[in-house]
Amino acid sequence: MDIWAPLLLSLKVALWATGLNLLLGTAVAYGLSRWRSPIAALVDSLLTLPLVLPPTVLGYYLLVILGRHGVLGAWLERWNINPVFTWQGAVIASTLVAFPMIQKAARAAFEDVDPHLEGAARVLGLPEWSVFFRVSLPLAARGITAGALLAFARALGEFGATLMIAGNLPGRTQTLSVAIYAAVQAGDDAGANTMVIVASITCVVALLIAGRLAPQHSQRRSER
Secondary structure, eight states, X not given: OOOXXXXXXXHHHHHHHHHHHHHHHHXXXXXXXXXXXXXXXXHHHHHHHHHHSOHHHHHHHHHHHHSTTSTTHHHXXXXXXXXXXXXXXXXXXXXXXXXXXXXXXXXXXHHTSOHHHHHHHHHTTOOHHHHIIXXXXXXXXXXXXXXXXXXXXXHHTOOHHHHHHHXXXXXXTXXXXXXXXXXXXXXXXXXXXXXXXXXXXXXXXXXHHHHHHHHHHHHHHHTX
């Protein structure tokens, strides 16, 4: 069984999902870390739901929203855009599932930034956007990077929601996780074993790198 096509597609999907989550997750995390309101806890809980909901439930929600008769799907259909059974649909599923990984890590990193440093930058006359890019973001970069690696590993291993929204089309939407499932169903143990080893090594490497970043971030917090 050819493992290169699903492996390359999985890497493509995971990289797109990680990139999108870097932008969305960092922005949301910064907003939540500075938002002092009881509603912030509710918003954080809702954003964390993909961690605890069954992937098939998330996949069903995506079908309801993005399907041809869905809330967004019907509107997208007017522009001849249909993410269902496409690799873009797999990106959407992976982005949704991996989002809490980077959002949680980035929020903790922003909350770990010394507010006195941000205050000093404001006193020096820096506008708020400059304080973010020149002070807050660089100081939180290690934690955000660790979250991005965790999000990448999660996106690479996404299965349930991807199968429901993107399907199992070899060469088009068959990611590595879906290909492993198909190989097991077809009795191709050798192909399944090879793909499992490749997926495991890739995820372990990402987790090891994330682990080297996260402890240093936590150590700075404990030293204050």
